[in-house]
Amino acid sequence: MILDGKCPKGPIQTSWDRHRFDMKLVNPANKRKYKILVVGTGLAGGAAAASLGELGYNVEAFCYQDSARRAHSIAAQGGINAAKNYPNDGDSIYRLFYDTIKGGDFRAREADVWRLAQVSNDIIDQCVAQGVPFARDYAGYLDNRSFGGAQVSRTFFARGQTGQQLLLGAYSALSRQVKAGSVKLFARTEMLDLVVVDGEAKGITVRDLVTGEVRCHVGDAVVLATGGYVNVFYLSTNAMGCSVTANWRAHKKGAFFANPCYTQIHPTCIPQSGEHQSKLTLMSESLRNDGRCWAPKKAGDNRPANEIPDEDRDYYLERKYPSYGNLAPRDIASRAAKEQCDAGRGVGPGGRGVNLDFADSIKRLGEDTIRERYGNLFEMYEKITDENAYKVPMRMYPAPHYAMGGLWVDYNCESNVPGLFVLGEANFSVHGANRLGASALMQGLADGYYVIPYTIANYLAKIKPGTVKADNPECKKSIEDVKGATNKLLAINGKKTVSEFHRELGKIMWENVGMARSEQSLKEAIKKIPVLREEFWKNVKVTGTGVELNQELENAGRVADFLEFGELLAKDALHRKESCGGHFRTEYQMPDGEAMRDDENFCYAAAWEFKGVNAEPELHKEPLTFDNVHLAVRSYK
Amino acid sequence: MNLILHVWRQKGPKEPGKLEQYEAKNVSPDQSFLEMLDEVNDTLIKTGKDPIVFDHDCREGICGMCSQVINGVPHGGQERTTVCQLHMRKFKDGDAIYIEPWRALAFPIIKDLIVDRSAMERIIQAGGYTSCHTGGVADGNAILVPKPVADYAMDAAECIGCGACIAACPNGSAMLFTSAKVAQLASLPQGQAEAAERVCNMTDAMQANGFGNCSNHYECQAACPKGISVKFIAKLNREYQKALFK
């Protein structure tokens, strides 16, 4: 099937404005009759629930954490982009649009990206009004910095905790609606199934994580803002609870999964210290503004970093990409670090690390300036590694960080299942094959504040409210299915723990479907994953019962989904016989090692349809057209 | 290293709880505290016992989910450190470690080390926001906020809402948590329109939800993993007085 993204036709500059006018509206008096279920309360979900509640819809919001304020958006450090052009350095909506398309390696939809760039300015205003304490100068104006390979300063930030502050802003707006009664919040509640009635999304089945109660919530539309899936690699910078579960269960009910192979590996994370490691910690990319990446020139050079003289160091990013240097985009910087380590030039335990050296900046700017800029990051680094990065270089290694892929959605953020909307990291729309720094926060809030309030009305205006009741047979069946799966997990009583399986899956994924993939490695993964999955269903041990707070059971369900999803990720990577952005196939590279895209054959979004756990998924394509940005080789030299 | 853990185990909110003893063996100094507990749990599961449940999520010190009182101090007493960022190199071989949940009237225990912190949500819901609508707001630069003011607001806004201040407070008071939000919004022009109403509603909510009153022990600031200063409580008090005369 050829998918239609339903993008507005005509000049892109006015596409969103025209589309907004063309969409239907819901009469203000009727809004409260429509119930909308929002799953996830991060930037996208929190902003959506708050905005929809304020418009007068009857909203129910769900999160697995104990508070809506804890979603993993909170961990974003660097900042949020907007095309304000406050510094007068040549930025514009068009440039942000252009940079995002190019940064995504020409694998995103132009119209979606244009809209994102257009509303980016409104986001900043909205957050300021909420009381988000963005960095300011002494005169009181908003401060900007350059970030993640952009040549203009368009990033707004609140110290090293921008994600936290933006999320708290959305959370405060959400809290206001909870108080007003327009949003009902269900914390410690995990979505375990999507209820589809007559082909449309009409509800979700959830498990109350405190009591274990499984129940169905019905509504007129479902909004998933459930984040990304890179915990499929086990070790990632995501929170422990981040999972593919909500998306995967929706996928199993018919929603297409698009481009799962586009995963972002962040170049600056603290290297793993041992087998016990449960997650990796990201250090803001902004560190690369003042830190220089290098590895020893000689493989196996075991001298302490400070004793290696300059001539024995390879400042590999500066050497390979003279114009961008240490600020090369994430996928490029990550691969370059891996190259160094694969060639035996890595530093630290297991040789899995490269140096990020601040000595020159400290000499030039003084330790105080560096402390002022990155003090909290240096502190965090010391807590984890017990090393003082003012004295010795930081050790960094890439780690899975963000999922560009996600459920397939059209221009309205609506999936192929009518009534199912997907926002933020959970969808696939705007980042293409690679996301630029400070764009995730922008997308989450754009979708939540400015897109879904319009596009959902267009859907709701066409349907009658409240047609599906809780006693619908689909609801009962869904509850039975969820309970059945829970009981099955509890009954296995095998020998291995859930985390052991997750670790094993992570290893398979990281080694074969990680930063560099080959036909051989992908086939290896596709062979190994089903074997592990089969073992899981025979040999996992989940203690306790289903009718109590049971974290093992929660994790078991999530890992079970990763064991199915990982296979799809590998299959998508195998089918995409090109290298682009976060997807790097070793067979498809330029002589100098750069990614080689194949626009002739792969200029499309790959949307997979679920056909059964051990069945081949079916591929649907949405061709991508570029009318405003010309397809070109992405060069950062 | 090897450690002896004394962990609070409690099956449910109404069941009695008690400290139980476990051994943590071959702990690496590079492990985080929670990774040490993960391994203890794996051992428990394999012997068919219920693992210790505890709240955790981001494991990088920002989500505010983790909540354990370690050897009598919330988050373990390392300066500006949450449990998830506490590393085992801070302990010695043979140490006995006491692990308990947050304890306060407003924080009923759900299970083992997990407590119900929804009372804090209700404080925010009472007024921890500016009542701005989505859309239709002024340009970000139309409201000038000089750097010192923005920095002050940011200092307050760093609160991660973990509840350590309440767990540490001899009065089970939520004043530091409440004041951080009140001070952040009252110091910014955007928040000043509703400042009086906000401080009254939020402190009333604090009282109504079973939190005690502040008596200036400053235990909260000492336990806060983000180092939120009690100067914000003073700011709340000033705002409260202004509200009294409104």
Add this chain to the structure above:
Amino acid sequence: MRILTGSVGRKILMSITGQLLIIFVLIHLIGNSTIFFGPAGINAYAEHLHSLPPLVWLFRLVMLAAVSVHICYGVMLTLENKAANPGAYAVKRQLKASFASENMVWTGALLGCFIVYHLAQFTIHGTPDVVVGMDAANRVDVFKMVVTSFGHALISLTYMIAMVMLFLHLSHGIPSFLQTMGWNNDKTIPVFSTGGKVISAVLMLAYISIPVVILAGLLKL
């Protein structure tokens, strides 16, 4: 009336009444120190004070009100605070709270008892040790009364213990009232904390100096 019912309102009430009582403690100390000028000093001071009955009674009423409010709300807040913290930690290590800050209600209670005793003794003259008489100038001989009573070591000791309570109460009370009034920021917090202890210590030593000097025989009839 939020000031009578609110969490912060009642603390402000505690703070204001506390400040009135601290002012009284200061004035009372200045008055007491006239004893070092012998009978001429303190007897003249007492005579002067009692020649203005409406003012004395106004002052007494204000003090009575302040003490009553301070005690009632102090007890009420303490009970609420105890209830809010079931205090069931098996191990609890305090990082900042002090003996003084944790025992305000007890040091306050002892001070309350002392005030009753002190009034019964030197104002109502109801305790057996009190000697009431007139001096040569036909004034109430306060000097003789005080020196006689403090001559009993036990009475002096009671008085001194009460002043230690005063020290503990004020060493937390002074910084605390400043904080509750909102007159505090990062720079002043440590200053007030130390300043509060120093002022309380000075007050304690100054008050204690009277029985000490009398016991040492430096002030004699």
